[in-house]
Amino acid sequence: MTAAERKSSALKLFGGVELFLTGLLMLPAFLFNPSLPFRLAQLSLFIIFSVTTGRKIRFLPSLSIGASIVFFNLLVPYGRVLFIIVGWRLTEGALLTGIEKAVTIQGLIILSRATVQSDLRLPFAFGRLLGKTFLYFEKITERRSQIRRDDIIGGIDRILLETAASVDIPMGTNDRKAGQPAESTITRQRSVVGWIILFVLVVACWVLFGFGTLYDMLTHSV
Amino acid sequence: MPQPSERVKNYGDIVAQLGALCLFLSTIEYLIPKPLPFMRLGLANLPIMLGIDLLPFPAYCALVALKIVGQNLISGSLFSYIFLFSVAGTLTSAFAMLVLRRGLGSERVSFVGIGTVGALVSNAAQVAMARVFIFGSAADLIAPPFLAAGTITGIALGWFCAAFTAKSVWYKERLR
Numbered sequence: 001m002t003a004a005e006r007k008s009s010a011l012k013l014f015g016g017v018e019l020f021l022t023g024l025l026m027l028p029a030f031l032f033n034p035s036l037p038f039r040l041a042q043l044s045l046f047i048i049f050s051v052t053t054g055r056k057i058r059f060l061p062s063l064s065i066g067a068s069i070v071f072f073n074l075l076v077p078y079g080r081v082l083f084i085i086v087g088w089r090l091t092e093g094a095l096l097t098g099i100e101k102a103v104t105i106q107g108l109i110i111l112s113r114a115t116v117q118s119d120l121r122l123p124f125a126f127g128r129l130l131g132k133t134f135l136y137f138e139k140i141t142e143r144r145s146q147i148r149r150d151d152i153i154g155g156i157d158r159i160l161l162e163t164a165a166s167v168d169i170p171m172g173t174n175d176r177k178a179g180q181p182a183e184s185t186i187t188r189q190r191s192v193v194g195w196i197i198l199f200v201l202v203v204a205c206w207v208l209f210g211f212g213t214l215y216d217m218l219t220h221s222v
Numbered sequence: 223m224p225q226p227s228e229r230v231k232n233y234g235d236i237v238a239q240l241g242a243l244c245l246f247l248s249t250i251e252y253l254i255p256k257p258l259p260f261m262r263l264g265l266a267n268l269p270i271m272l273g274i275d276l277l278p279f280p281a282y283c284a285l286v287a288l289k290i291v292g293q294n295l296i297s298g299s300l301f302s303y304i305f306l307f308s309v310a311g312t313l314t315s316a317f318a319m320l321v322l323r324r325g326l327g328s329e330r331v332s333f334v335g336i337g338t339v340g341a342l343v344s345n346a347a348q349v350a351m352a353r354v355f356i357f358g359s360a361a362d363l364i365a366p367p368f369l370a371a372g373t374i375t376g377i378a379l380g381w382f383c384a385a386f387t388a389k390s391v392w393y394k395e396r397l398r
Binding site: 101105108109126128129130132133134135136137139140141144153154156157160161163164165 | 234237238242245249284288291382385386389390392393
């Protein structure tokens, strides 16, 4: 099954709002997980979900961004010294903080991309605006490689021009096209399987949070 | 006369795009190591500064709200005390910059000027919050370097904003 086919299946299976709420429910379990290994397990869960729902993950750019986050954090020494390379102290605290930040930022990006889809409609004016913002964020993040060090302004400008008006969410309540079914009708048509998958996903994420908390408590009490 | 919500609706696309840029710059800012958890370079203030001349007041308020929620979602501080620092810093700087720019006019105060004032006001609000919630009177010790750092980042961001508005096709198309 190709990525486009998987994406099309996901659109039939999951509603935009349900998917967004799933992301919101998983977010605190990921962000507040005190254990790095279990946070990595959550990241793996996001990647698996992302790939199975047809989202493209470019592993090489993600790894290079991760490596640069770790590198910049290593510039501020903190904690036990692991190595000294040409007078530069490579410290354990800075290394772990860098890895944690890299995992967190990649997890947030993947989670955001996996749980924000084109049919997202949040209630109220601010909800619709937030939904639209996340869709624009996804489009900007996809094009981040266009921002080069020698032309940062030009890169940002190109991205803004390319993404302008590319997100089509009606901001009013009467913008639905004639003949188009109401959102509630679309939601009802969606399979209960979608709800079960999302529920299992949220539970799995919180179970990993629980294990992470337990692991952290045990390792700190020893 | 259009209602405030309708006016926000009309500017929805620009607000959402600038809000998304706030989120994107927040992710970049998150990657940079900081000596204090609530200390920020203020990169995400760039879309706020761009919004001053582009947006009417209700749409500008919506952008500020998006920045606060989005930035704290990205940095994972939405449910922590750091959120209060972010609210205080963003609200004070956003409205100080708006009042200054609209009060004096764009010909009298540049982006460097409002960027510097915004950073100083934001950092002063955060030092006041740190004094109340975390450090007590010891916050006075971090105030000078914190405010000095804010001045430098404010000037840098203001300069970048001025360069961006001078060169950006996207900005010029929306300023008309």
